[in-house]
Amino acid sequence: MHMGIRVVAQTYWRKTVARIVGGIGTSHVPAIGAAIDNGKTEAPYWKPLFDGYAPAREWMQETAPDVAIIVYNDHASAFSLELIPTFLVGVADEFQPADEGYGPRQVPVVKGDSKLAWHLAESLILDEFDMTIANKMPVDHGLTVPLSIMCDQPSEWPCQVVPLGVNVIQYPPPTGLRCYKLGKAIRRALDAYDDDIKVVIFGTGGMSHQLAGERAGMINQEFDQNFLDKLSHDPDSLAAISHKRYIQEAGAEGIEMVMWMVMRGAMNDDVKEIYRHYHVPASNTAAGLIILENAN
Amino acid sequence: MSKAPDFSDIPGTYVLDKEHSRKGYQLNMFCMSLNEQVNRDAFREDEAAYLERYPLTPEQRHAVLDRDWLGLLKLGGNVYYTFKIAAFDRISMQAMGGAMCDMTEDEFKEVMLTGGKDAHGHPRRGPNVLEKDGG
Numbered sequence: 001m002h003m004g005i006r007v008v009a010q011t012y013w014r015k016t017v018a019r020i021v022g023g024i025g026t027s028h029v030p031a032i033g034a035a036i037d038n039g040k041t042e043a044p045y046w047k048p049l050f051d052g053y054a055p056a057r058e059w060m061q062e063t064a065p066d067v068a069i070i071v072y073n074d075h076a077s078a079f080s081l082e083l084i085p086t087f088l089v090g091v092a093d094e095f096q097p098a099d100e101g102y103g104p105r106q107v108p109v110v111k112g113d114s115k116l117a118w119h120l121a122e123s124l125i126l127d128e129f130d131m132t133i134a135n136k137m138p139v140d141h142g143l144t145v146p147l148s149i150m151c152d153q154p155s156e157w158p159c160q161v162v163p164l165g166v167n168v169i170q171y172p173p174p175t176g177l178r179c180y181k182l183g184k185a186i187r188r189a190l191d192a193y194d195d196d197i198k199v200v201i202f203g204t205g206g207m208s209h210q211l212a213g214e215r216a217g218m219i220n221q222e223f224d225q226n227f228l229d230k231l232s233h234d235p236d237s238l239a240a241i242s243h244k245r246y247i248q249e250a251g252a253e254g255i256e257m258v259m260w261m262v263m264r265g266a267m268n269d270d271v272k273e274i275y276r277h278y279h280v281p282a283s284n285t286a287a288g289l290i291i292l293e294n295a296n
Numbered sequence: 297m298s299k300a301p302d303f304s305d306i307p308g309t310y311v312l313d314k315e316h317s318r319k320g321y322q323l324n325m326f327c328m329s330l331n332e333q334v335n336r337d338a339f340r341e342d343e344a345a346y347l348e349r350y351p352l353t354p355e356q357r358h359a360v361l362d363r364d365w366l367g368l369l370k371l372g373g374n375v376y377y378t379f380k381i382a383a384f385d386r387i388s389m390q391a392m393g394g395a396m397c398d399m400t401e402d403e404f405k406e407v408m409l410t411g412g413k414d415a416h417g418h419p420r421r422g423p424n425v426l427e428k429d430g431g
Contacts, residue, residue, distance in 0.1 A: 031389075044426055076376045080328040081321055099331060101383035169376055171313040172300065208412075212375035214308030214366070216393035217404060217419075219412025244301040249415060252309050280425065281408040284393055 016196035018116070020187065021063055022274075023267045023292040024056075025231065025260040026146050028072060028204040031283035033105060033145040036153060049287055052277035053149055056289055059275060060150045060158075066197040067113045069120075069162045069186065070143050071262040072204045073169065075100070077140035084170050085132035087182065089124070090139075090163035091117040098138035107144050107153075113160040116193065120162065123189035129182055132165075139163055146204045149289070159200075168205065168256050172243060176258045180239040183265020190266070203263030205256025207278075208249075209285035218251040219286050224278065227257060228290055232273045235264045253285075263292075270295035308397070308417045310369040320372020326350040326360070327377035330384050339384065366396045 032049070035041055041050040077098040079085065092112045097104040124131050143163055151158055164186075167173055174182070183201075190199060207227065210218040230238050239261055246255040274291040281287075303311045310316065317324075326347065329335045339346040347357050359367040360381065368378045382392045394404030397417070407413065411420035 048425070076324075076328055076380070077331070081317065081324050081377075099333075101331060101336075101380050169312060169374065170317060171311050210309065211379075211389060211393060212365075212369055212396060213310050214397045215306075215413060215417035216308075216396050217407050217413045218415065218417065219408075219420075220415065221411070242301070244303065244306075247303065247309065247311060248306050252311065281412065284389055284408060284412075286412075 016194065018067075018190040018193040018195060018197050018199050020190060020201060020266060020294065021065060021198045022059070022200040023263045023271070024146070024150065024200060024202045025263055025288065025290040025292075026149055026202065026204055027206055027282065027285060027287040027289070028142045028145040029282045029285045029287060030100070030141040030145060032287065033107075033141050033148050036148045037105060037107070049279045049282055052279060053289065055275055056150060056277065056291060057152060059291055060200075063200065064198070065159045065200040067116055067160045067162060067199045068147075068202055069164055069199060069266075070146060070202040070204065071164045071166060071259045072142035072146070072202070073166050073256065073259065074137075075140055075142055075169070078134075078137040081170065084167050085134075085165060086167050086174055087129060088132040088134050088163075088165035089117050089121045090134045090137060090165070091121060092135050092137075095137060095139040095143075095161070095163060097144055098140040100140055104138075105141070105144055107148065108156045110139055110143065110147070110157060110161045110163070113162055116160075116195070116197070117162045119193055120164075120186065120189050123192065124182070124185050127185045127188065129185050134163075134165070137163075142204060146202050150202075164262070166259050166262070168258065173255060173258055175243065176241050176246075176261045177239045179258045179261040180235065180265040183262040183267075185265075186262070187266045201263045201266045203260035205259045206250070206254055207257060207286040207288040208251050208254045210251030211253055211284055213252070215251075217284060219280055220249055220251070220254070221278075221280060221286065223249045223254075224286050224288055227260075228276055228278065228288060231260065231264055231290060232271050232292060235261070238264070267292055268294040310374075312374045316372055316374070318372075320374065320377075322350050322352055323356045323360075323368070323371060323373050324377035326352065327373070327380045330380040336384055365392050369396075
């Protein structure tokens with residue numbers, strides 16, 4: 001009798017679910033993609049940045065995820081001011097690179113995981129996150145540059161991708177706290193997903209930068225380093241950063257960092273920082289990269 | 297209910313909030329149209345005639361024709377949209393950023409290589425990262 005209960009319990013706890021095997025925070029600067037596409041990564045300007053990406057690429061290869069959920073924002077490519085989804089899940093089988101004014105980036109087509117994406121859409125909406133569902137959309141540098149940073153130039157991307165879009169251009173974007181909570185809801189959805197797949201989640205954008213206005217070129221290394229420090233052990237304090245403080249201290253476009261909070265929310269409360277790289281400048285931006293794994 | 301913050305005390309910064317978005321909607325949608333090659337061709341053929349398709353204010357129309365990058369922001373433009381005009385001109389983000397603060401592209405790049413600007417918009421002028429040991 002006791003044995004029987006134990007067997008049932010073990011079977012239950014061994015139920016196969018999607019496993020989060022890593023969280024990645026990274027900038028998605030278009031010029032980083034252009035440096036890769038145009039073979040300039042060894043140039044003096046770019047070499048220090050790309051040297052720092054090498055260990056992250058090794059980690060990505062070793063981790064070999066089946067799926068990457070990429071939290072990113074569209075930059076007036078798939079969406080304009082005509083339609084502004086606050087949160088969005090891309091459920092298609094594939095997503096074409098967008099024409100951002102120069103013709104599309106010459107990178108592989110992004111293959112979706114429609115089954116997982118629909119599961120996420122359903123779970124998140126029932127969990128009170130009212131996602132927009134996108135069956136057809138091109139994806140811009142916000143999504144493809146992080147893939148290039150982590151995977152270099154393969155003939156096909158090594159994993160399927162679920163695009164998770166966040167509006168950060170039209171004020172107000174979702175708050176950092178809301179993004180953090182969305183991450184937790186994504187985790188609940190993954191924990192209830194029946195396929196035994198390895199998932200990584202990317203939070204992209206940032207770090208400090210401002211593209212326009214008389215203050216264009218603003219960088220705040222202190223803000224960024226503090227953000228990277230606290231991401232592992234004090235995410236609650238980061239989730240409380242207001243929109244205004246982001247704009248004031250990290251620049252108008254530094255507000256993209258709310259998307260890193262989605263990634264952090266999907267991880268365990270206890271995480272290990274596996275790797276960090278930080279470099280100024282990448283074009284007009286402070287470029288950061290961090291890899292987190294769940295602690296046991 | 298949370299009240300929207302006032303951004304007016306942040307120097308040299310244009311937030312696409314509700315007033316800004318209402319003011320700049322048509323301007324930004326004109327910019328958006330440049331994502332399509334057929335529209336880029338038409339704009340290149342006759343800029344002023346192409347602009348007639350959009351109900352812009354005279355000030356917005358002039359700012360587009362004059363490539364008044366800062367003026368475009370003040371008239372409701374958002375950088376992700378107005379940059380589409382710069383991309384059309386094959387002007388870099390750093391050249392456009394420089395033009396907004398009276399710097400050449402090279403001067404602006406130098407500011408970025410020496411730590412960017414502080415929260416008040418003043419160049420930090422730290423050590424040049426390309427000249428540090430190890431490049």
